[in-house]
């Protein structure tokens with residue numbers, strides 16, 4: 001018995017409403033934006049672009065951009081991270097592999113690492129799903145600070161207000 005019936009037109013859309021409690025979808029046509037104002041700066045060399053700021057499950061999807069020999073501070077992940085390298089190349093001080101353009105990376109819960117962009121790469125952009133928190137530490141693992149979806153939202157609101165897009169520009173990414 002076929003999994004999909006062959007005696008009906010496959011181009012007929014689903015005939016019923018979506019569940020009334022379902023959240024609206026997000027469609028971002030310029031996931032890697034040309035408008036510089038959309039990049040939210042974290043340091044001189046690191047910025048991010050929000051795609052989905054998920055407050056109901058505590059994760060965020062974003063493009064991370066690191067320019068010329070940038071470093072993303074040492075941090076621990078209690079939850080899994082998924083990454084897809086869109087542009088450039090990077091590595092962690094703690095591992096001997098290199099994430100090249102086009103690479104997919106899974107980072108298991110328990111990872112502590114320091115992301116470095118090599119000197120010959122002007123710019124790297126990676127699509128990351130970060131779950132839970134980024135827990136910033138010193139080399140011995142002592143706590144220095146953290147980021148979660150709520151600190152990300154605060155950063156977005158502050159930045160978008162400052163650049164004239166308005167703090168509520170952030171709202172389209174929140175679910």
Ligand SMILES: [Fe+2]
Nearest residue numbers: 075077081113
């Ligand atoms: Fe990380």
